[in-house]
Amino acid sequence: MFLGSRSGFRRGIAGQAGTDLPGPTVISRSANSAGAGRRTECGGDRRENGGGAKAVSDELRHLPLRPLWLCRHDGQPWPCGAARVTLSREYAHDRLALCVYLGLSLAEAYLDLTRLHPDTAPGPGALTERFLGWVRLR
Template sequence: MDERPRDPAREHATQARERPPAREHLPARPIWLCRVCGGPWPCSPARRRLLHEYADAPVTLAVHLAGLMLEAGEQLNRAYPYTAPSPETLHRRFLGWLRDGC
């Protein structure tokens, strides 16, 4: 029988390690849909996470998303040459929401 005193902090840390990892809302390339919710990436949860991660560097976030927008445009045009989103649509999807969130 274990006679050690109960340590709530240790129990919490153990429970956190045993929990399955949270499913991150990441893009499924080359179709650029969210792997978790199936919406166009970046979906709302991904946007919230990105705003949180880049809270101190909004310009870096914009540059990062601009690069991803170009990558998505190339991949979507290759995968769906006749139905790929327009450049304007991709801009709204990847960068247009930044003004609201920053």
Template sequence: MTTHAPVLPLWTCGGCGAPWPCRTRRRELCAEYDRAPASLALYMGSCLVAASQDLSWAPAGLLHRRFVGWLA
């Protein structure tokens, strides 16, 4: 279990306080979904949808880069 889980509704990292997903959590997610990149993309897409509701003031492009833009 990671300490780098999102703190809602602000979507900050519970482990380090950075915007979630933080660098550490991104590495963990890549390792967890190593053989299932499409599943990781779906998961992060669902987080993007939830975050866009909580962070309605944030620009859509910024949220997109934050939640799915880092996926390779």
């Protein structure tokens, strides 16, 4: 399945069990860098601060564990609360890109979960609520 191209997304294979696609690569700009961006992985705060290394590593743990689609850090269905906060912060100025990323993740999760548990996998409505129901468009 195509997960984007030059816009910062990477290619992945739909339904490939055990693959980890932690999220799109995004360009972030720090307030003091005069527009210079640096590439980072989705799921962590890129701001440089006193104890920044620990804060970033804690947030990076809230990535999906595929093909189960549980949070690697807390075991909750992904996106967990912390992942939602992180994603909201990273995509604060581009909610449409957040919806595209989450929609693609939803499609991957549906394929993975129905393959693993054909009889008990969450339905499309439940997954849509889980992946997209919390996003607020401005």
